[in-house]
Amino acid sequence: MPQNDKYYMMRSLEKALFVIETMATRSNWKLKTLNEVCSIPKGTLQRILRTLEELGYVRQIERGGAYTLTLKFHKLGKQIVSQSSIVSLLQPTLRSLRDKVNETVNLSVLSDVDMVVVHQITSSHALQMDSIIGTSFPAYISASGKTFLAFLPEDDLRHFIKELRRSNSDINTDKINLIYKEIEAIRRIGIGMDFEELFQGIRCLAAPVFDDTGKIIATISSSVPTVRLDRALSKKLLQEIPSAAAEASRVFEAPEHAFSLDIDTIVERLIAP
Template structure:
């Protein structure tokens, strides 16, 4: 229906002899929460593949259960094997393993949900989440892709990217998710400047109304920002006066994880 990849960041020049695999992956990446089910023709069009090719690749994916068919509609959906692989990927993620205990105490201290997120292509991916002790937890966000410009973690991760990349990412007006979402690239740029200085980012009602989050960067031994952690909850609990205190906790936790990764300040 629509072309799936608008901007191809990370557009690594393809390794020779990997066309088929790259195409199969492109098919998998076409599935999203917004469009979880595809018809063959639409999917072929969206990925720019020949119908026959898409069919053949999908058959291979289906045989291995990475893709399944909706028995009623005949449409293609992501398959159960991906659930298994996703679980394995999560549990095998070294960053997640290191961060978990820190996130747990952070969630305890603040009473709010704590998350670990990384930048993947044009989204922020939630790698781990520890629900807050307070009610209205159970957010179940792990594995979700969130927009970079409307999240505290996104701002933190974005702030660390080189100018050339930002130019690409902030080329045009950003989509509004709430009335508080920053949609003007220039405005976001100045926000990022402050995030760089302060080492913290906040998002108040920018992703969804009534939801506030604070994030801080996680650095590795090469001083690269590899992830961001955040604490988030209802804006009525994470009030303006409480934010500084929470932000400090988030920053301390982030530094703790960074140190485990071999980061050394100074």
């Protein structure tokens, strides 16, 4: 069947999935608002919601009240992630990195304009970064996201910027220029950073994982409370995270990438107030 042949598509399923994706952008929806956003006939929308409710994927907060997705989707997501080949293949590398630095380690992938955490191994510290698997966050302000963007093909990067501007009215030319400036630096040094841009009190470092074609497929990062980020830990992170990402890339038989990382200079940036 030709790729553009939609003859066999089930329109009712297409509409139901669109409703689910729309509902996932907010915690709850009034029927009238959901109807306006989805532009689906009210009767059809009600049947979709009733079906999802019967199957346990949607619940009504109170009789006649707003609708919300249930944690059944979260359970499915965790099952999918747990069976993901990339997670299972990189589990030893991620665990080894966590053991070496004793800080939370994340494996993340790009989804639209966000990064999604597909696996995480937490540190043994009482004060730690702990995200739910499946958590998403803006790519353009996160260490993982900026790293992923740095190694996207140019066409994909332009598409990302276009979608980012469409979905976020705060993104102006100055911010776009700043994103490109950071991307250029990451391409040279092979590591991305955020300085509490995503979470207050947390700094993060990330490095790219490539496949056998040289395409970026994920990032490995470590999230560290700023109060614990001294010179010694910063240096260890800057050595071990790129090393773990390179090891992960070798698992996928990726070609070698040469970066120019001045650890001492970056350490001073990481520990600066």
